[in-house]
Amino acid sequence: MAAKAASMTAGARFYTLSNGVRMPSVGLGTYRVREQGALDACILEALRSGYRLIDTATVYRNEAQIGNSLKKIFENDLVPGLTRQDIFLVSKLAPKDQGYDACYQAVQDSLRQLQVDYIDLYLIHWPGTAKLKLPNAQNAINRMESWRALEDLYHAKKLRSIGVSNYTIRHLSELIERPHHSHSYSHSSAESPIATPSSPARTMVIPHVHQFEMHPRLFQQELVEYCQAHRIQVQAYSSLGEGRLIVQTAPLPPPDDPYYNEKPVPGALEVMPDLIRKYFPGSSATLSKKNGMMIDGLEPALISESEYSKRSAQILLRWGLQHQAVVIPKSTHPQRVRDNFDLFSFEIEPSDMALLDSYSTKGHRVRYCWDPTEVR
Numbered sequence: 001m002a003a004k005a006a007s008m009t010a011g012a013r014f015y016t017l018s019n020g021v022r023m024p025s026v027g028l029g030t031y032r033v034r035e036q037g038a039l040d041a042c043i044l045e046a047l048r049s050g051y052r053l054i055d056t057a058t059v060y061r062n063e064a065q066i067g068n069s070l071k072k073i074f075e076n077d078l079v080p081g082l083t084r085q086d087i088f089l090v091s092k093l094a095p096k097d098q099g100y101d102a103c104y105q106a107v108q109d110s111l112r113q114l115q116v117d118y119i120d121l122y123l124i125h126w127p128g129t130a131k132l133k134l135p136n137a138q139n140a141i142n143r144m145e146s147w148r149a150l151e152d153l154y155h156a157k158k159l160r161s162i163g164v165s166n167y168t169i170r171h172l173s174e175l176i177e178r179p180h181h182s183h184s185y186s187h188s189s190a191e192s193p194i195a196t197p198s199s200p201a202r203t204m205v206i207p208h209v210h211q212f213e214m215h216p217r218l219f220q221q222e223l224v225e226y227c228q229a230h231r232i233q234v235q236a237y238s239s240l241g242e243g244r245l246i247v248q249t250a251p252l253p254p255p256d257d258p259y260y261n262e263k264p265v266p267g268a269l270e271v272m273p274d275l276i277r278k279y280f281p282g283s284s285a286t287l288s289k290k291n292g293m294m295i296d297g298l299e300p301a302l303i304s305e306s307e308y309s310k311r312s313a314q315i316l317l318r319w320g321l322q323h324q325a326v327v328i329p330k331s332t333h334p335q336r337v338r339d340n341f342d343l344f345s346f347e348i349e350p351s352d353m354a355l356l357d358s359y360s361t362k363g364h365r366v367r368y369c370w371d372p373t374e375v376r
């Protein structure tokens with residue numbers, strides 16, 4: 001019975017947040033995509049394929065381009081009937097903009113860059129503040145001030161929902177267990193129409209969403225359960241391990257990317273060929289654990305990687321959905337964008353879910369992105 005309920009949720013195209021807002025369960029990631037033409041193409045492909053969520057961040061430096069892409073799509077009716085209200089836009093506060101005033105201003109900047117009147121979800125990208133050492137206690141003060149700015153912007157209806165990203169349970173519990181009388185501000189912006197030190201007590205907001213790294217090699221079950229217990233929607237990032245969970249030769253990031261974990265990491269999960277055989281029996285590719293790939297009557301070089309990648313990506317993303325997470329795969333290849341949305345025609349059995357979960361046990365765990373554990 002429990003498995004059935006879980007699978008029904010997993011098949012959902014939308015989740016309902018604790019404030020009643022509907023959030024699509026699959027979205028397009030846009031990290032490291034800045035070029036206007038590339039964004040125009042992958043956003044259009046995504047929206048035509050059924051995606052309704054786009055994930056960006058101030059630090060991706062692509063909000064303006066995403067705003068331009070959407071404007072072109074709406075003005076030219078490139079996806080017939082689609083309007084701003086159909087899209088769920090996610091952006092994030094840069095670590096350099098922590099604190100009440102800077103956060104308040106950063107949201108105004110994001111609204112302007114994206115060319116919208118409201119943003120569907122705004123997240124504090126990282127619990128720390130740029131240029132502060134991880135153990136510095138000021139990190140905690142700054143992110144609480146940022147949160148107050150987000151609460152005010154949420155109440156002012158500039159943000160339809162608010163949340164955090166890369167928080168540990170310790171960081172989250174600070175927000176959730178705040179005493180209800182803590183409504184004083186250390187300072188407030190003169191430009192802020194809502195928040196003044198003399199404001200009456202406001203309604204505090206529990207984060208609606210938490211976005212963090214989650215894939216079979218980093219299934220943070222305790223964190224997932226903590227979020228679920230507090231009705232915080234989990235949004236998984238790097239579901240494909242930045243591509244490194246599915247292909248043998250991972251694409252290298254730009255040399256200026258400060259967040260990339262360059263350590264050599266294990267590649268594709270070895271159970272994947274069996275799972276692909278099981279869940280995609282009609283696949284034209286026959287996979288062999290030993291040889292990597294054997295193709296029925298086809299030139300392996302022509303099909304192996306694309307077929308293997310497609311199915312692996314779908315299994316990894318479906319694993320996230322079956323843990324009730326939102327998934328946001330990033331791709332600039334039209335076919336991959338389409339494949340990554342094709343997640344609703346199969347279901348991973350509980351025993352295979354457990355098998356995939358087991359890759360997160362000690363010794364197998366891999367974190368591809370930044371680690372917030374030491375942030376005070």
Ligand SMILES: NC(=O)c1ccc[n+]([C@@H]2O[C@H](COP(=O)([O-])OP(=O)(O)OC[C@H]3O[C@@H](n4cnc5c(N)ncnc54)[C@H](OP(=O)(O)O)[C@@H]3O)[C@@H](O)[C@H]2O)c1
Nearest residue numbers: 029030031237238239240241242243309313329330331332
């Ligand atoms: N909150 C945070 O701190 C944080 C951190 C990291 C990411 N994110 C968000 O999460 C999104 C997704 O994470 P991510 O970009 O790190 O990595 P990801 O989605 O796990 O993987 C993206 C990589 O996989 C490749 N890929 C995508 N679909 C594929 C397929 N079907 N077959 C083979 N390869 C495929 C892509 O290459 P091509 O583009 O060449 O297809 C790209 O190199 C980001 O874009 C961003 O929006 C948030």
